[in-house]
Amino acid sequence: MTNKKPKETIQELGKRLAKEILAGRPPKVVVPIRALSNIAFNKDTGTLQLGNKKAERNFFNVAHAKKFLQTLEVAAVSKELLEEGKHASLRDVFYMVKRTIPNTKINIVDDQPESDDAIEDLELLTEHSREQLNINANKMGSVAGQVVIEDKGDEIDWSRMGSGGWSIPSNVEEIKFKKVKAKYVLYMEKAAVWERLHEDKFWEKQDCIIMSSQGQTTRGIRRLLQRLSQEHKLTIYVLADFDPWGFYIYSVLKFGSINLAHMAESMTLNTAKFLGITADDIENYELKKHLITFKDVDSKRLEQLQNYEWFKDNKQWQRQFKMMKSLKAKAEIQALSSRGISFITDKYLPEKIKKQDWIE
Amino acid sequence: MTQKTAEELAKKQRDISIAEFFEKNRHLLGFDNPRRALLTAVKEAVDNALDACEEARILPEVNVELIQLSETRYRMIVEDNGPGIVEKQIPNIFARLLYGSKFHKLAATRGQQGIGISATVLYGQLTTGKPAMVTSKPASSKKATLMKLKIDTQTNLPQILEEQEIDWSGKDHGTRIEIDLDGSYIKGRQSVDEYLKETAVVNPHTTIIYTNPEAIQTIFARSTNQLPPEPKEIKPHPYGIELGRLMKMLEITEAKTLHQFLTSEFVRVGPGTAKEICENSSLLPKTSPKHISREMAEKLYQGIQKTKIIAPPTDCISPIGAEDLEKGLRKEINAEFYCSTTRPATVYRGNPFVVEAALAFGGEQDAESTVRIMRFANRVPLLYQQGACAITNAIQNTSWKNYGLQQSRNSLPVGSCSIAVHITSVWVPFTSESKEALAHYPEIIKEIKLALQEVGRKLGSYINKKRRVSEQQERVSIFENYIPEVAGALSKLSGIEKQKIAESMNKMLSKNKEFIQAHKEAHKVEIRKKKDVEGQIKLSEFEDD
Numbered sequence: 001m002t003n004k005k006p007k008e009t010i011q012e013l014g015k016r017l018a019k020e021i022l023a024g025r026p027p028k029v030v031v032p033i034r035a036l037s038n039i040a041f042n043k044d045t046g047t048l049q050l051g052n053k054k055a056e057r058n059f060f061n062v063a064h065a066k067k068f069l070q071t072l073e074v075a076a077v078s079k080e081l082l083e084e085g086k087h088a089s090l091r092d093v094f095y096m097v098k099r100t101i102p103n104t105k106i107n108i109v110d111d112q113p114e115s116d117d118a119i120e121d122l123e124l125l126t127e128h129s130r131e132q133l134n135i136n137a138n139k140m141g142s143v144a145g146q147v148v149i150e151d152k153g154d155e156i157d158w159s160r161m162g163s164g165g166w167s168i169p170s171n172v173e174e175i176k177f178k179k180v181k182a183k184y185v186l187y188m189e190k191a192a193v194w195e196r197l198h199e200d201k202f203w204e205k206q207d208c209i210i211m212s213s214q215g216q217t218t219r220g221i222r223r224l225l226q227r228l229s230q231e232h233k234l235t236i237y238v239l240a241d242f243d244p245w246g247f248y249i250y251s252v253l254k255f256g257s258i259n260l261a262h263m264a265e266s267m268t269l270n271t272a273k274f275l276g277i278t279a280d281d282i283e284n285y286e287l288k289k290h291l292i293t294f295k296d297v298d299s300k301r302l303e304q305l306q307n308y309e310w311f312k313d314n315k316q317w318q319r320q321f322k323m324m325k326s327l328k329a330k331a332e333i334q335a336l337s338s339r340g341i342s343f344i345t346d347k348y349l350p351e352k353i354k355k356q357d358w359i360e
Numbered sequence: 361m362t363q364k365t366a367e368e369l370a371k372k373q374r375d376i377s378i379a380e381f382f383e384k385n386r387h388l389l390g391f392d393n394p395r396r397a398l399l400t401a402v403k404e405a406v407d408n409a410l411d412a413c414e415e416a417r418i419l420p421e422v423n424v425e426l427i428q429l430s431e432t433r434y435r436m437i438v439e440d441n442g443p444g445i446v447e448k449q450i451p452n453i454f455a456r457l458l459y460g461s462k463f464h465k466l467a468a469t470r471g472q473q474g475i476g477i478s479a480t481v482l483y484g485q486l487t488t489g490k491p492a493m494v495t496s497k498p499a500s501s502k503k504a505t506l507m508k509l510k511i512d513t514q515t516n517l518p519q520i521l522e523e524q525e526i527d528w529s530g531k532d533h534g535t536r537i538e539i540d541l542d543g544s545y546i547k548g549r550q551s552v553d554e555y556l557k558e559t560a561v562v563n564p565h566t567t568i569i570y571t572n573p574e575a576i577q578t579i580f581a582r583s584t585n586q587l588p589p590e591p592k593e594i595k596p597h598p599y600g601i602e603l604g605r606l607m608k609m610l611e612i613t614e615a616k617t618l619h620q621f622l623t624s625e626f627v628r629v630g631p632g633t634a635k636e637i638c639e640n641s642s643l644l645p646k647t648s649p650k651h652i653s654r655e656m657a658e659k660l661y662q663g664i665q666k667t668k669i670i671a672p673p674t675d676c677i678s679p680i681g682a683e684d685l686e687k688g689l690r691k692e693i694n695a696e697f698y699c700s701t702t703r704p705a706t707v708y709r710g711n712p713f714v715v716e717a718a719l720a721f722g723g724e725q726d727a728e729s730t731v732r733i734m735r736f737a738n739r740v741p742l743l744y745q746q747g748a749c750a751i752t753n754a755i756q757n758t759s760w761k762n763y764g765l766q767q768s769r770n771s772l773p774v775g776s777c778s779i780a781v782h783i784t785s786v787w788v789p790f791t792s793e794s795k796e797a798l799a800h801y802p803e804i805i806k807e808i809k810l811a812l813q814e815v816g817r818k819l820g821s822y823i824n825k826k827r828r829v830s831e832q833q834e835r836v837s838i839f840e841n842y843i844p845e846v847a848g849a850l851s852k853l854s855g856i857e858k859q860k861i862a863e864s865m866n867k868m869l870s871k872n873k874e875f876i877q878a879h880k881e882a883h884k885v886e887i888r889k890k891k892d893v894e895g896q897i898k899l900s901e902f903e904d905d
């Protein structure tokens with residue numbers, strides 16, 4: 001990350017390109033390639049890192065012209081937001097950019113992934129995260145525990161947020177921790193499981209923080225987890241489905257993602273531990289009856305995971321992959337409910353943590 | 361069953377009147393239904409007029425008029441500026457079947473059998489009971505002759521009902537024929553309109569003034585003042601002769617010896633070749649033709665096949681010429697691209713022939729239907745039996761996909777295109793008497809395909825060039841539309857005036873077209889069938905966060 005202010009960086013980008021044009025040179029930007037082919041696993045830091053491969057975007061190239069324009073449009077929106085001190089969601093930015101070019105049937109962006117992509121380009125060009133550019137993701141996550149924080153002058157007690165918990169904003173940089181009484185953080189991919197644990201007051205019984213998202217882990221959650229891990233030395237346990245996608249959620253938290261390799265440092269959790277569901281759990285907790293047979297996509301995804309550089313030399317994980325492969329089946333966290341509705345709260349989780357039965 | 365004696369049977373054996381013959385065989389002559397009858401009548405009259413003019417070396421101007429008399433009855437009037445016909449010959453030419461000058465010679469003329477016009481007169485007479493009215497004026501006489509003619513259906517002899525001398529003011533020479541007949545006038549691919557239009561295409565030296573039954577006049581004006589060279593008459597080539605014809609020729613020849621017969625009655629047979637034929641047939645060169653029996657004739661026929669004989673001369677064939685054919689097409693079809701070719705003369709079964717092809721692409725033609733095919737033989741359009749024709753076969757078996765047209769396997773190509781194919785020969789091989797479809801000789805199909813490939817290649821390179829140009833324009837227009845947007849965004853970012861940035865970018869665009877690199881695959885605006893993957897930006901590899 002650069003020390004310059006985001007607004008200045010964006011202005012400089014605009015000035016540089018305008019000068020090129022006025023000098024009669026075709027305007028270009030150079031963006032690192034965000035693809036598996038340009039990702040390296042740094043064994044020292046334990047994170048994914050962007051390689052040196054770069055793509056040049058020349059406006060006077062039919063294939064690049066539109067992307068070039070999209071990046072500039074997004075930059076202009078961001079500059080406006082920064083000037084006015086307002087924040088916009090990814091969806092807002094999409095609508096702010098979306099319009100039809102006069103005399104054509106061409107839309108500057110047709111759907112949101114296009115503007116999201118342009119925003120990621122802008123992050124790479126300016127070396128500022130989108131949160132710093134005043135663009136936020138949608139919030140999708142809940143947290144509960146014996147923690148008191150301060151956010152925008154309001155004091156918030158995570159133990160007194162009713163049945164829904166505190167919903168995690170997309171930008172958590174400004175939050176101050178006032179009081180943290182917890183031994184660890186339990187992060188799960190399923191909101192339904194979080195609700196179960198919250199109802200059972202798991203966080204109170206076990207002295208921990210429970211956190212969830214719906215599906216993908218958003219940047220806000222990853223950053224919040226990282227701050228809790230770094231600033232309060234809390235261990236992060238991950239609870240995910242027993243399937244390739246569940247494993248990958250852990251992978252992203254621990255090592256970083258291919259798409260956001262450029263900001264791996266501020267996102268990854270070196271201490272994250274995969275608590276379950278493991279292949280051994282299927283055996284130990286008699287979940288075999290509740291397995292779901294693999295589809296082709298599942299097998300393919302599993303194969304990809306096996307070959308990722310950061311998993312290749314990890315014997316524990318390779319053993320899991322192998323066992324999953326021979327089972328040719330997956331299981332959801334909720335499969336534990338077959339043993340009783342609060343089985344997960346009363347038996348499974350305390351036992352796993354006590355036995356230190358996890359994978360790293 | 362009681363047996364009948366020969367005498368009894370003999371009572372029933374008699375001459376068949378030509379009227380009866382005609383009635384039973386009208387399909388052979390092209391009068392099988394009212395629509396086709398009207399077309400055939402016009403066709404025979406116009407063919408005759410054009411042949412007459414060309415033979416007399418006069419630039420043809422033909423007036424065709426159709427008048428509807430009742431629901432099913434029409435009057436056809438065809439008038440030319442030809443040499444005229446001497447009074448004595450008028451009845452024979454118009455009112456006697458199988459009388460003519462072209463049947464006995466081998467030359468590339470339109471008519472060949474001497475049936476056409478008299479069959480039309482007979483058809484009119486049988487369907488309406490009225491005589492044909494012929495007016496003709498040779499350049500040498502001051503007055504024109506007007507005759508009302510019928511054919512005696514028992515004897516096949518002309519009947520002159522009325523004859524008078526008239527003034528034909530304003531006409532130096534020419535012939536006019538009026539026939540009333542039953543018919544049906546329908547527009548479309550097999551109509552009189554189409555026939556005349558196509559005739560104009562392959563006869564660019566001709567002017568046709570046509571008034572249809574709706575009294576709408578169309579003038580097909582000539583586009584060249586150059587008459588086609590006179591068709592030369594040639595003697596038959598030994599390879600083109602069949603046994604029956606050979607026997608007939610032996611019978612009527614004036615030659616005294618077989619050797620003399622061979623050298624005088626055939627083309628490309630000199631003393632040496634004649635001797636060789638005799639040797640190969642085991643016949644004496646001095647044998648009198650009159651004394652050659654059927655068995656000997658058969659030996660002679662086989663001997664001819666064994667002997668190597670030079671191909672016939674091809675200078676007797678006068679093609680339209682690529683340039684004139686293209687001119688004709690330009691005149692009648694509104695398209696954006698035209699091309700044509702004339703193949704060198706070749707030979708099938710001893711008959712020299714030339715194939716020409718022309719093509720008109722784009723313009724107002726329908727792009728969704730199969731291409732329009734125009735078939736011609738000796739400058740006459742062929743409108744019926746397209747499916748049975750060697751030309752259609754050759755078009756189907758040419759791979760048009762290579763030349764930018766759509767085509768499913770072995771069928772007619774689809775696209776906004778007209779294809780014209782003309783074959784000219786001293787003897788055009790038709791599949792039947794109605795002269796509507798070319799027979800499938802391999803030599804002929806091969807030549808047609810070669811001609812089609814030549815025009816096809818020209819079409820292909822035109823379509824390619826056009827596509828390249830439009831791609832380039834499309835690319836430029838993409839940038840033209842994007843520039844104001846980029847300039848607007850950059851102006852917001854940098855504070856520099858939008859107008860200045862846009863101007864500078866437009867300058868770059870117009871000055872340096874080579875800036876414009878083509879990477880088509882990533883561009884959504886362009887819809888292409890073929891996409892090549894060469895982009896560095898692999899969007900698909902981006903994974904979910």
